[in-house]
Amino acid sequence: MEHRKKLIHVTKMPIRWGDMDAYGHVNNTVYFRFMEQARVEWLEDLKVEVRPGGDGPVIINASCTFLIPMNYPGQVEVRTFVGAVGRSSCQTYVEMRIEGDDRLYAEGAAKVVWMDTLTGKSVPLPEHVRAVLEAE
Template sequence: MQNQTKLVQTCLIPIRWGDMDAYGHVNNTVYFRYMEQARVEFLERLGFRVMPHGSAPVIINASCTFLVPLNYPGVVEVRMYCGHPGRSSVPTHYEISLQGSPTIYATGDSKIVWMDVASGKSVPIPETLRAELPA
């Protein structure tokens, strides 16, 4: 998917001891939080507050492929890529690694849909966001 996408955000997130599960590695649900944090930082950097009023982004699907277990301590590096947008949605892809490591520990995908919060209906992606996405 990378050749059809644009890197739009990189963020660093410390692994917390409490992120681990009984097997001694980062719990699978935490990876979705890492991807969420990158997504929120990207949108907020562009001036979009993730708030439940007006029009706002929602996620309609999300997936993660776990390649190598992450362990405490460490700092996760999340790279977020966006694909070609549609009228109201944009596909996103994520690569999760440890800071300074070339190893990809997990990959993920999600689809962001812009919607009118009051009606629950999709609306066009704002032009300021569209300008940051692949043409």
């Protein structure tokens, strides 16, 4: 990915036997779960509460490029980066590797938008979130 990006979160999670499909590798849908879990952990680290009736982050698009198949057993290291930061949104990027292997197994992206869940309209990023995203 040829974007300016800043590392904001790193986590590891196990590959489970049930994550594999009939081809014997991690199913493509599971990669989106890895990215989701990493994003949730990052938001929890920022003390962002996701709750009905309030403002919160939503994903308006997500993508993943599968470079090398993952297999059970293993630990996935998910690195989350932030790119462009706007009034109410930020672009995130993800790199997935297997612990102990420097090769890039998958890369993904998701645009996160802060939204008022009652109106469905975007709202400005919370100041404490913006401060972290824009810090050098």
